[in-house]
Amino acid sequence: MGSHMDSVRPLDASQLRYAYTTAPREVPDAKILTGTHKTICTDHIIVASWNVESGWSVPELKPYGPFSLLPSASCLHYAYECFEGLKAYRGHDGKLRMFRTDCNSRRLLMSAERISLPQFDPDELEKLIYALLSVEGTKWLPKSRAGDFLYVRPTIIGTDSQLGVARPTEALLYIIVGYMARMDTPAGGKRLLTNPDDMVRSWVGGFGYAKVGANYGPSVLATQEAYRRGYHQILWLYGPEGNCTEACGSNFFVIWKRKDGKKELITAPLDDQLILNGVTRRSCLDLARERLKDELEATERKFTIGEIQEAAAEGRLLESFAAGTAWFITPIAMIHHHGKDINIPTGPDGTPTEITGRIKGWLGDMMYGRVEHEWARVVPEKELKNFKIKRDILYH
Amino acid sequence: MGSHMDSVRPLDASQLRYAYTTAPREVPDAKILTGTHKTICTDHIIVASWNVESGWSVPELKPYGPFSLLPSASCLHYAYECFEGLKAYRGHDGKLRMFRTDCNSRRLLMSAERISLPQFDPDELEKLIYALLSVEGTKWLPKSRAGDFLYVRPTIIGTDSQLGVARPTEALLYIIVGYMARMDTPAGGKRLLTNPDDMVRSWVGGFGYAKVGANYGPSVLATQEAYRRGYHQILWLYGPEGNCTEACGSNFFVIWKRKDGKKELITAPLDDQLILNGVTRRSCLDLARERLKDELEATERKFTIGEIQEAAAEGRLLESFAAGTAWFITPIAMIHHHGKDINIPTGPDGTPTEITGRIKGWLGDMMYGRVEHEWARVVPEKELKNFKIKRDILYH
Numbered sequence: 053m054g055s056h057m058d059s060v061r062p063l064d065a066s067q068l069r070y071a072y073t074t075a076p077r078e079v080p081d082a083k084i085l086t087g088t089h090k091t092i093c094t095d096h097i098i099v100a101s102w103n104v105e106s107g108w109s110v111p112e113l114k115p116y117g118p119f120s121l122l123p124s125a126s127c128l129h130y131a132y133e134c135f136e137g138l139k140a141y142r143g144h145d146g147k148l149r150m151f152r153t154d155c156n157s158r159r160l161l162m163s164a165e166r167i168s169l170p171q172f173d174p175d176e177l178e179k180l181i182y183a184l185l186s187v188e189g190t191k192w193l194p195k196s197r198a199g200d201f202l203y204v205r206p207t208i209i210g211t212d213s214q215l216g217v218a219r220p221t222e223a224l225l226y227i228i229v230g231y232m233a234r235m236d237t238p239a240g241g242k243r244l245l246t247n248p249d250d251m252v253r254s255w256v257g258g259f260g261y262a263k264v265g266a267n268y269g270p271s272v273l274a275t276q277e278a279y280r281r282g283y284h285q286i287l288w289l290y291g292p293e294g295n296c297t298e299a300c301g302s303n304f305f306v307i308w309k310r311k312d313g314k315k316e317l318i319t320a321p322l323d324d325q326l327i328l329n330g331v332t333r334r335s336c337l338d339l340a341r342e343r344l345k346d347e348l349e350a351t352e353r354k355f356t357i358g359e360i361q362e363a364a365a366e367g368r369l370l371e372s373f374a375a376g377t378a379w380f381i382t383p384i385a386m387i388h389h390h391g392k393d394i395n396i397p398t399g400p401d402g403t404p405t406e407i408t409g410r411i412k413g414w415l416g417d418m419m420y421g422r423v424e425h426e427w428a429r430v431v432p433e434k435e436l437k438n439f440k441i442k443r444d445i446l447y448h
Numbered sequence: 449m450g451s452h453m454d455s456v457r458p459l460d461a462s463q464l465r466y467a468y469t470t471a472p473r474e475v476p477d478a479k480i481l482t483g484t485h486k487t488i489c490t491d492h493i494i495v496a497s498w499n500v501e502s503g504w505s506v507p508e509l510k511p512y513g514p515f516s517l518l519p520s521a522s523c524l525h526y527a528y529e530c531f532e533g534l535k536a537y538r539g540h541d542g543k544l545r546m547f548r549t550d551c552n553s554r555r556l557l558m559s560a561e562r563i564s565l566p567q568f569d570p571d572e573l574e575k576l577i578y579a580l581l582s583v584e585g586t587k588w589l590p591k592s593r594a595g596d597f598l599y600v601r602p603t604i605i606g607t608d609s610q611l612g613v614a615r616p617t618e619a620l621l622y623i624i625v626g627y628m629a630r631m632d633t634p635a636g637g638k639r640l641l642t643n644p645d646d647m648v649r650s651w652v653g654g655f656g657y658a659k660v661g662a663n664y665g666p667s668v669l670a671t672q673e674a675y676r677r678g679y680h681q682i683l684w685l686y687g688p689e690g691n692c693t694e695a696c697g698s699n700f701f702v703i704w705k706r707k708d709g710k711k712e713l714i715t716a717p718l719d720d721q722l723i724l725n726g727v728t729r730r731s732c733l734d735l736a737r738e739r740l741k742d743e744l745e746a747t748e749r750k751f752t753i754g755e756i757q758e759a760a761a762e763g764r765l766l767e768s769f770a771a772g773t774a775w776f777i778t779p780i781a782m783i784h785h786h787g788k789d790i791n792i793p794t795g796p797d798g799t800p801t802e803i804t805g806r807i808k809g810w811l812g813d814m815m816y817g818r819v820e821h822e823w824a825r826v827v828p829e830k831e832l833k834n835f836k837i838k839r840d841i842l843y844h
Contacts, residue, residue, distance in 0.1 A: 091520045091611040118516040123624050124487045128605050130668075131527035131661035168668045205611060209524050210665075215487040215601060215626060216774075217664050217697055219672055228519050230611060250653055257648030259666045265527035266662035268613050269606075270655045272526075272564040276615055301613055378612075 061107030063100060063172040063225070065179035070187075072096070073115035079192055080231070093230040094188040094202070098180050101211075102170045104221040111180055113187060116228065124213040132210025132220050133265040134163035137377045139201040140185045140193060140229070140431060143421025148189040148431040150204075151419055153178050155331040159263060160206055166262040168219045169208045177206060181227060185431045188229050199420055203232035203378075235378060236412075238284055241385025241402025242374060244299060245283035246357060247274055253288040253300060254326050260297075261325040271300050285374070287357075287387055290326055294357040297326045302376030303333035304384075306360060307348070307407050309368040315348035317407065318355050332375040335427065336411050343414070344407065357389050364394050372396045373408045381412035457503030459496060459568040459621070461575035466583075468492070469511035475588055476627070489626040490584040490598070494576050497607075498566045500617040507576055509583060512624065520609040528606025528616050529661040530559035533773045535597040536581045536589060536625070536827060539817025544585040544827040546600075547815055549574050551727040555659060556602055562658040564615045565604045573602060577623060581827045584625050595816055599628035599774075631774060632808075634680055637781025637798025638770060640695060641679035642753060643670055649684040649696060650722050656693075657721040667696050681770070683753075683783055686722055690753040693722045698772030699729035700780075702756060703744070703803050705764040711744035713803065714751050728771040731823065732807050739810070740803065753785050760790050768792045769804045777808035 073095045080092055093116050100111040126132045136156040141149050157174035164171060181204060193202050206227045210220030247253065251274050253267070254260020260267060274286050287304060288297045297320050298304050305319045317340045320327050340350035363369040372384040383404045387394040399405045404412050418425040469491045476488055489512050496507040522528045532552045537545045553570035560567065577600060589598050602623045606616030643649065647670050649663070650656020656663060670682050683700060684693045693716050694700050701715045713736045716723050736746035759765040768780040779800045783790040795801045800808050814821040 090609050093520060097519060116519070118518050120514040121517050122514050123493060123512070123603070123622055124489060124601070124626065127524060128529055128603060129531050129601075129661055130664035131529065132665045133524055133527065135525050166669065167665050168672065203611065205520070205525075207519070207524060213486050215599065215628060217668065217671075219668055226519055230520065232611060252651060252653030255648060255651035255654065257646055258651065258654075264666065265525055266666050268526035269528045269563050270660065270662050272613065272615055273562060275613075276564065 060105065063108040063111070063176040065111060065176045065183065067110045068098070068180065068183055069110055069112045071112060071114045072187075075115070076191075079194075091230040091232065093228050094192045096184065096187055098184045098227040100180075100225045102223045102225065104170075108170075108172065113184060119224075121211065122213040124215050125209075125211050126214060126220050127209035127211060129215065130210070130217055131264070131266045132167060132169060132223075133207065134160060134167050134169060134263055135205055135207040135265070136160045136263060138181065138204040138206075139377055139419075140189060140204060141201045141419040141421075141428070142189075142193045142195065142197050142199065143419075144198045145421040146195045146198070147421050148185065148193065148433055149419060149421060149428045150182070150185065150431055152331050152335065152427045153181055153429070155334065156206070157181070159329065159331075160208070163262040163264050164208050166259050167264045167266070169210060170220075170223050172225070177225075181206060182431055184227050184229060186434045189431055190433045192229065201419075202229050204229050232378065236380040236382045237402075238382065239401060241383045241396075241398040242285065243283045243386045243388070244285055244287040244384055245278040245281060246287050246289055246294075246387065246389040248277070252290065253286075253297065255290075256324050256326065258325075260327060261322070261329060263328060275300065283388060289357055293354075295354045296320055296357060296360070298328065299374045302374035302379045302382070303327065303330040305333075305336065305373050305375060306355065306369070307371040308360075308363045309370065311368075315370070317344070317348050317350045319352055321352040321354060330376055332377060332380065332415070335415060336375050336381070339411055339414055344410075348407070357387070360387065361389070361392070361394055364396070369394070369396055371398075371405050371408050373404070381408060381415065383408050456501065459504040459507070459572045461507060461572045461579065463506045464494070464576065464579055465506055465508045467508060467510045468583075471511070472587075475590075487626040487628065489624050490588045492580065492583055494580045494623040496576075496621045498619045498621065500566075504566075504568065509580060515620075517607065518609040520611050521606070522608050522610060522616050523605035525611065526606070526613055527660070527662045528563060528565060528619075529603065530556060530563050530565060530659055531601055531603040531661070532556045532659060534577065534600040534602075535773055535815075536585060536600060537597045537815040537817075537824070538585075538589045538591065538593050538595065539815075540594045541817040542591045542594070543817050544581065544589065544829055545815060545817060545824045546577070546581065546827055548727050548731065548823045549577055549825070551730065552602070553577070555725065555727075556604070559658040559660050560604050562655055563660045563662070565606060566616075566619050568621070573621075577602060578827055580623050580625060582830045585827055586829045588625065597815075598625050600625050628774065632776040632778045633798075634778065635797060637779045637792075637794045638681065639679045639782045639784070640681050640683040640780055641674040641677060642683050642685055642783065642785040644673070648686065649682075649693065651686075652720050652722065654721075656723060657718070657725060659724060671696065679784060685753055689750075691750045692716055692753060692756070694724065695770045698770035698775045698778070699723065699726040701729075701732065701769050701771060702751070702765070703767040704756075704759045705766065707764075711766070713740070713744050713746045715748055717748040717750060726772055728773060728776065728811070731811060732771050732777070735807055735810055740806075744803070753783070756783065757785070757788070757790055760792070765790070765792055767794075767801050767804050769800070777804060777811065779804050
């Protein structure tokens with residue numbers, strides 16, 4: 053923070069005002085969620101507005117609904133937008149948990165700084181996330197749905213109506229909660245296509261490490277082509293050597309036997325700022341270093357698609373998976389590169405094999421309360437039998 | 449277009465419906481425009497919505513006002529947004545003109561394709577732009593303001609409420625018109641700062657050539673630092689050689705005497721897709737090749753900051769200017785690179801010197817009707833004495 057703290061009034065979760073909906077919506081049946089491509093959001097949203105002169109407004113929890121934005125709003129022209137993706141998990145013990153929310157809150161602050169959006173104390177954002185889930189969790193992820201999750205999306209957008217390209221002087225932070233389809237179990241495992249030679253997702257000196265909108269929309273043209281050809285995602289390579297970076301929306305891991313005979317869990321490094329510093333990525337590395345240190349070495353360094361091909365040809369390629377909040381841990385069964393398939397061992401029908409399965413199991417156990425771990429914190433739930441509207445605080 | 453034409457119903461300007469405002473606003477005094485950082489828009493907006501199943505809606509000209517957008521709208525998360533910037537010029541002969549709108553319309557189509565937004569016939573967009581100016585021009589840029597301009601901003605945004613990163617299935621095209629401050633005459637000429645070594649605006653294989661939001665917000669962090677240090681804009685260099693690309697928001701031109709003694713007007717090439725294919729850039733090159741061919745060679749090729757320094761040291765650096773719709777033709781008086789100033793000759797107090805002045809003059813003459821030229825087309829103006837609302841077509 054320090055010199056970058058440009059808010060006059062800081063974001064303050066302790067001042068959160070509650071204005072509950074008078075028109076609570078029906079919780080959809082689980083089966084509806086696979087059939088729609090629209091995100092179904094819960095009853096409430098938390099919002100806090102900011103302007104350069106007065107700082108952050110008092111945050112409000114209020115009914116979910118559309119925003120009113122001027123056509124000249126800067127988020128609609130210059131991609132002044134950054135976000136986070138988290139999940140709230142309904143445990144098998146009936147409790148609601150969130151996972152390493154401190155990492156996401158700090159990352160949103162970093163993304164906001166990169167895209168010239170306002171600064172805030174990430175602890176306050178974390179409290180707001182918990183406050184929203186405290187209200188929404190019981191109804192939208194009832195105890196009958198143990199093993200299921202809600203998706204949580206904190207977002208900051210520039211809202212000033214200034215068409216000249218300038219640093220935003222007005223912004224809006226909001227948190228929404230919705231259903232998202234489970235994506236970690238594609239039949240037969242995930243199939244990746246390496247990027248077209250004439251496209252690069254991010255570059256040294258760019259912003260590939262920040263969770264800003266500008267990293268997402270531009271990558272979709274290549275992803276569409278991957279879908280059309282029957283693949284699930286692009287594996288983005290970088291530079292003439294073909295360094296593996298990420299699978300756009302998830303980090304990319306390989307488990308192989310090195311030429312020196314040592315087993316290695318490897319993923320791209322953070323230091324050249326090409327990839328997102330994923331929370332699931334970090335957790336996989338931490339767990340591997342703590343619990344698998346006698347079996348393998350967990351490394352963050354550059355590795356190329358050529359090295360993967362060579363390992364496959366020599367029978368040293370053991371496993372590969374994508375890791376991220378949305379995709380969780382998804383085994384990768386195949387990578388198609390320059391006309392050739394690289395096949396990767398998986399369990400039956402693309403299920404996780406050894407190391408991938410153990411890491412996925414450990415993380416899932418924490419998230420769904422089969423084991424207690426400091427990374428997964430219980431969300432205290434409000435028992436709201438009757439929503440009451442408080443008009444005096446909704447419209448201030 | 450061809451296989452990329454994914455609209456079922458095409459965008460059709462001939463079906464434009466008019467619903468005039470019942471609350472026309474007051475035209476601000478010219479002096480108000482320098483004091484505000486908010487863009488003041490005119491009375492009306494043109495909108496057309498799109499969805500993947502039915503294609504484009506009937507376009508509507510209707511009162512300017514806020515949009516209603518869901519917090520999960522894809523434009524707020526994944527930078528599904530692209531735009532154009534044009535001007536309408538009030539001529540000294542009383543006529544309203546626009547400049548090479550066909551170039552902007554085709555470029556918006558190209559940008560939309562790059563960011564996975566829907567396709568359209570650029571001729572139809574051009575007709576809509578003219579239709580809006582036909583209505584707004586007389587009131588908002590009256591004949592008493594000869595030599596002045598309005599700024600025109602066609603925009604397309606993704607509007608579907610799908611939080612998974614996917615190609616938009618719903619979008620909105622709109623055109624707004626507003627006032628923008630004149631920016632082509634900073635006192636003493638424009639001062640550029642080369643980008644920080646650890647930042648790159650665009651890269652080979654990226655999207656620097658498209659007018660998408662994702663090119664703008666991320667560059668502002670560097671621009672803010674330039675402002676803080678007293679410069680007007682960043683000059684973005686590329687690669688270890690330090691190739692000059694663009695001044696973010698405008699193309700960059702140098703006029704120098706080459707080592708072979710030949711005078712040259714030089715700007716970065718388009719073929720590596722690092723820079724925007726500027727309409728003003730193209731016009732400068734066309735005019736130089738047509739009208740200055742006996743005096744200089746106009747070239748589009750790579751050139752480095754080192755070559756500029758060398759030319760300055762040897763007395764061969766003659767002029768430099770930024771070219772773009774917003775900045776028009778702005779003489780550059782100085783470039784600061786790695787701790788050293790490169791001073792560039794300008795006229796008194798940063799006014800254009802020889803070649804820059806002649807090109808600026810030719811373009812201004814076309815825009816403001818001092819000479820007739822095919823690039824500047826007259827907008828036929830509707831004389832709307834009384835705005836009448838037609839509710840039946842406003843709410844269909």
